[in-house]
Amino acid sequence: MTIWEMLAVLAAGIGAGTINTIVGSGTLITFPVLLATGLPPVVANVSNTLGLVPGSISGAIGYRDELRGQRARILRLGLTALVGGLIGAILLLALPSSAFDTIVPVLIGLALILVVLQPKLSAALKRRRERNGDPVAGPHPDGGPALLLGLLLASAYGGYFGAAQGVLYLSLMGLLLNDSLQRINGVKNVLGAVVNGVAAIFFLFVAEFDWTAVLLIAVGSALGGQLGAKVGRRLPPTVLRGVIVVVGIVAITQLLLA
Secondary structure, three states: OOHHHHHHHHHHHHHHHHHHHHOOOOHHHHHHHHHHOOOOHHHHHHHHHHHOHHHHHHHHHHOHHHHOOOHHHHHHHHHHHHHHHHHHHHHHHHOOOHHHHOHHHHHHHHHHHHHHHHHHHHHHHHHHHHHOOOOOOOOOOOOHHHHHHHHHHHHHHHHHOOOOHHHHHHHHHHHHOOOOHHHHHHHHHHHHHHHHHHHHHHHHHHOOOOHHHHHHHHHHHHHHHHHHHHHHOOOOHHHHHHHHHHHHHHHHHHHHHO
16 A cells, blocks of 8 residues: 555544444445555455454443443343354355345335334334333333344344444334433444454454555544544434434445445
8 A cells, every 4th residue: 555545544444433433334434445445345345344343342432331231231232243243254255245235225224214213113112012011111121032133134234244234233223222322322332343353353264354454444443433432422312313314325325326
């Protein structure tokens, strides 16, 4: 890489770490930049995955206050994310990228609809449970099997590519967990770290990396993770939902035009 390419990758890492902590979709910033430096797609993808691990960890640390009291939930959901992330990493090396090209924009679109409608859907679910005499007036405290299955599939996608993975997490947990969006966002950052981490470990044994790109994205994303936590934790739920929708629409547009 030239010095200008290195600066561009570092800047992309900062941007990706920031947006991943607030919403997700940071891969849509770093991946095109890595391709522009001349890296092959698979090398760029696996280098990006490893480089974003410090950013995910940094973002989770920035949300440590929101994560208090959620240890059991994180362990339960984190194990599901770990399995899904490993499945996705294996699929990356076994399947052509065209296998996901059609379904990914549809998944992101459905996730955005859930994010927008989540308050009304949660209220409707709560009223239904109350009418049925359910002692828990709201979503299942742990999300139930539906959340585990959804997170397994979203994590498999994350291990495969990961663009807008955070949007999928937020939509699923926002609908199926009875908790604030900021606390859910903290869990999302932990799950992102788990998926990126397990995929990166798998890739270390079977794939080729560009270690310059990995280092630059790692440094940038770690800085961006702290920045994103400071910004994201101050956003009201309505504004945060608006940011999620905007980022998701950009993700869909970029994926369709790619």
